[in-house]
Amino acid sequence: MKVRGTLIGFAAILMWSLLAMMTAASGKVPPFQMNAMTFAIGSLPGLLLFAARPQRIALLRQPWKVWATGIGGLFGYHFLYFTALRNAPAVEAGLIAYLWPLLIVVGSALLPGERLRWYHIVGALAGLCGTIAIVSRNGLAFNDAYLLGYGTAFLCAFTWSGYSLLTRSFDRVSTDVVTGFCVATSLLSLICHLALEQTVWPAASSEWLAIVGLGLLPVGAAFYAWDYGVKNGDIQVIGAASYAAPLLSTLILVLSGYAEPSWRILLACVLITGGAVLAARDMLRPRKPVQLPVE
Numbered sequence: 001m002k003v004r005g006t007l008i009g010f011a012a013i014l015m016w017s018l019l020a021m022m023t024a025a026s027g028k029v030p031p032f033q034m035n036a037m038t039f040a041i042g043s044l045p046g047l048l049l050f051a052a053r054p055q056r057i058a059l060l061r062q063p064w065k066v067w068a069t070g071i072g073g074l075f076g077y078h079f080l081y082f083t084a085l086r087n088a089p090a091v092e093a094g095l096i097a098y099l100w101p102l103l104i105v106v107g108s109a110l111l112p113g114e115r116l117r118w119y120h121i122v123g124a125l126a127g128l129c130g131t132i133a134i135v136s137r138n139g140l141a142f143n144d145a146y147l148l149g150y151g152t153a154f155l156c157a158f159t160w161s162g163y164s165l166l167t168r169s170f171d172r173v174s175t176d177v178v179t180g181f182c183v184a185t186s187l188l189s190l191i192c193h194l195a196l197e198q199t200v201w202p203a204a205s206s207e208w209l210a211i212v213g214l215g216l217l218p219v220g221a222a223f224y225a226w227d228y229g230v231k232n233g234d235i236q237v238i239g240a241a242s243y244a245a246p247l248l249s250t251l252i253l254v255l256s257g258y259a260e261p262s263w264r265i266l267l268a269c270v271l272i273t274g275g276a277v278l279a280a281r282d283m284l285r286p287r288k289p290v291q292l293p294v295e
Contacts (some may be wrong), residue, residue, distance in 0.1 A: 002233055009229020009238035018249035020094035022214045022256045023085045025209035029199040031082040034211070035075065041215025042195040042223070046179025066170050070181035073163025077220060081157035088149020091250055091259040095130070095268055096153035098246040100206035102127040102272070103161035104239070110121030117238045123279025129215040133264055175227045183221070211229030225231055244275040 050057050084093040106124050109116045115164065193199070202208045214220075229238050247269050253259040 005229050005231070005233030007229075007233070008236055009224045009233045012222040012229060012239055013226035013238075013242050013245055014248070015217040015225070017245050017252060019214070019218040020085065020090050020249045021083070021252045021256050021258060022098075022210045022218065023082060024090040024253070025206060025256075026088075026214065027200075027202045027204070029200055029202060029207075029211065030193065031079050031086060032189045032283075033199060034082045034198050034214075035078050036186050036193055037211055038215040038219040039074070039080070039186035039189065040049050040083075040267025041191055041212060042220030043179050043182035044187060044215075044270070045175065045220065045224070046182065049176070050179065056176055057232065059176040060180045062173055062177055066173055066177065067180070067184070069166045069170070070177065071162060071188070073159065073167070075185040076159045076179050077156055077163065078185070079189070080152045084153035084156055085148045086149070088146040088153065089259070091253050091265055093149050093153045094249050094253070095272060096150060097156040097160075098249065099127055099131065099154075099157040099272065100160040101239070101242045101245070102276040102279055103157055104164050107161055107165050110125035119281045120279050121203040126271050126278065130145060130275065132266040133268045133271060137179070155250055169233055175224055175231070178227050181228045184218070225259075228250070229290035239280065243273055243280065 069257075084097060087093075101124060106116075106120050109120045171209055202211060220231070250265060250269055251261070252263075254261050259265070
């Protein structure tokens with residue numbers, strides 16, 4: 001069971017590495033409309049399961065804190081993420097958004113029973129340096145044209161890390177609830193879209209395929225896989241493996257032609273991923289049990 005859960009957690013990480021590329025290929029669909037469409041698609045597997053097994057609908061009865069955390073995390077993260085990629089280059093916005101693994105490690109160290117150590121601080125500083133490397137084009141000067149994208153990407157990282165840390169206390173909540181999160185996020189996004197945006201439908205079949213792919217994989221199945229993986233797999237291994245997401249995402253963008261390889265991107269990948277791995281030292285090198293001397 002533990003091996004299976006860990007592998008399913010890995011699958012979520014692989015699917016999330018496709019998020020930036022698929023978003024870049026989805027055309028100019030506004031963020032709220034994108035949320036509404038992709039989360040509606042992502043909720044379909046769970047709705048089909050409820051239709052086949054109506055008794056599981058009772059699992060949706062959860063405290064309001066569970067619903068507030070789940071909907072706030074999913075709705076807020078993806079709205080900010082899609083907004084960032086609409087207002088900044090895909091590689092830069094994606095890498096900033098992928099600061100969430102580092103923030104989770106540093107944030108976890110501040111939770112009760114944990115300690116903030118030197119490698120947490122150094123890892124956080126390395127991630128900050130990597131972020132500066134990708135958002136600065138002329139020395140340390142920001143490109144004003146991309147400020148909205150950079151800012152929403154930062155908020156995106158903080159939103160997902162906060163969601164992940166808060167859900168640690170909901171480890172007994174069934175994965176079926178993720179379907180409810182997706183449906184609620186889709187409906188909220190639709191309301192916001194109708195009130196604030198002008199509808200823009202995909203202009204090409206490739207854009208429709210990208211949106212369907214988003215809904216089925218990184219904005220759909222990945223959430224079910226992540227929830228199951230962290231509850232039933234090896235959380236330390238899954239957590240450490242999540243730091244591969246920025247590298248995989250950037251590599252996919254370069255190979256798919258949405259970004260050009262450069263020393264700046266390489267430096268940012270090394271600093272952000274290296275900082276995250278250093279901050280996750282306890283995950284990668286679990287402490288050995290203390291052996292008491294035999295009297």
